[in-house]
Amino acid sequence: MLAKLVKRNKILIGALALLAVITIIAVSGCSGTGTKTESKTENATTAGKSVSLNGAGSTFDQPLFTKMFDEYSKDNPNVQVNYQGVGSGAGIKQLSDETVDFGATDAPMKSEQKAAAKGGEVLHIPITLGAVAISYNIPNVPKEIKIAPDVLVDIYLGKIKSWNDPRIAADNPGVKFPDLAINTAHRSDGSGTTAIVTDYFSNVSSEWAKSIGKGTTVNWPGGVGGKGNPGVAAAIQQTPGTIGYVELAYAAQNNITYAQLKNKEGKWVSPSLEGASEAAAKSDIPDDMQVSVVNAPGEKTYPISAFSWVILYKDQKDKDKGEALVKLVKWMVHDGQNYSEGLDYAKLPQNMVDRIDKMLDTIKY
């Protein structure tokens, strides 16, 4: 009995000793890094405490933001930015509930979403532009066939059923189209890409606007749904006769065949970053910046282009955070833009940057 007690205590004493050692190491380790951080902050020329900013929203923006925030933190080691690509809708929800400091969305907030925002007025800051490419798979037909807006909508409405339809041939003299049934592909997941495309369809066709409308998911009249850009691309590649839409960045990086579209000026244009930037440059942008730029004027404009916005509250509750956030967004609109084209995002046009600066200056903190 006694021996057993001693034996048990031995284990106990051993455990206590181990715990003590671990605690000492941990404490000394902590204080060590603590002093280091302090000295670093003192040395840093940028004033201010270390701030951590949290954002959530659009998955479309995520690759660009990852690069931007990585570069930003190199020059501003005291600012930590965490961004989660959870989807535009979820980003708006999280900003409304004030669980994040900023959101990012591919579609402006609806009035009921604005009303639900707990922190008051929300500003929409255009941060980049995306374009959507129309891709197709027709055997023995050259690249970049021409598809007019009304033809594209009627294909998706199921009115044009075969590739040898005279309306398609009319815009493509010299191209021989096979007698092949048209199958349409679309995104099955709720997506800003779908929102842009259906916005374009609604803009060019009153019938589409009335019967289907625009949104991140719509009630498609037909076709198959693929998950994400890869799902749609797979549907196109595997079934001859399929037409679908993918983000321009995805199409460019994967060498996907795309069509030329007719813009508002009647010019045939291939999807391009310049075409998307041009859409923003030639559009009439209102002061709140919440505008769709599909089917915008301009000879070089690519018609299926759209803004992506960073959204944040006009009244920032935390002074340090608010200051850091405004500084970050300003950097994203200025220097940050240099990282867009390498990642297949379109730059904001110069004429918008000053206006965005002014808008950011109205933020109170």
Added chain:
Amino acid sequence: MQKVKTRLSIGDRTLKLLVLVTAILVLTLMIFIAWQMIVASKPSFAKFGWSFVTGKTWDSVNGNFGALPFIYGTLVTSLLALILAVPTGLGLAIFLNEMAPSSIKTTVSFLAELLAAIPSVVYGLWGIFVLAPWLQNTAEPWLSRMFGFLPLFQGPPLGVGMLAGGLILAVMILPIITAISRDVMGAVPNTQREAALALGTTRWEMIKTAVIPYAKSGIIGGIMLGLGRALGETMAITMVIGNRAQISASLFAPANSLASVIASEFTEATSLHLSALVEVGLILFSISLIVNILARLLVWSVARNVTGGHAA
């Protein structure tokens, strides 16, 4: 002596308390989940009532929601998976247990169980890049040539659709059915087999009369577990089913399932759309519950019959 007794009873009491807490925990968790879903789906239920279950339109732009296409897609793909996986899984289990030499037995059962360890997104990718093209170019044209008079095999072969979904699910639930059937058949006493063989039965008759009836309740349990997996499967299904809210007799046609539509649309959904998706979740929850209750009843009734048979 007495000291030992009290110590034991303290241990007993602690154990009883601990297991009671875990039991209550699971129960509360289920109640909370159900409660949360009921609360969150209230706006949708208030607007559509029971027509939500019978409605065929899913239009998030105009806020008009009906879940029948998803219920249909879930049930058809799961049923298809069962039709394909139950005979295969049972056959494999019988082969492994009763006929295979032990070297083959170990390898094959290891491989079969490995199927269960593959993440569902990998199944989905395989479905998109291997299964769907094969269905589209080979299997579906053949099926429509041979059985095209049936509405089941009509329409253009797209590759993705209910057939692809059912096939993927069949592969995914196969290891569950096989593993459980093999285990319960392995638990059949050898005396049972010997007795049958001693009466002059062939091997097949022995399996039919002595092994399967004995293992029946376990086999049904395994099948129901597989069905549960099939009903709730999300990732693999959403990648191959074609994601269209429609009810079509043809297995080639794209469809959508309850779990798949939730996963697809949840991130971008707001207000009524979100509420409708939660209600879809509630329907899935109810279907799973019903399947589980049915499975229990089936297992009980089968188990009772078997004991009766033994007594006779």
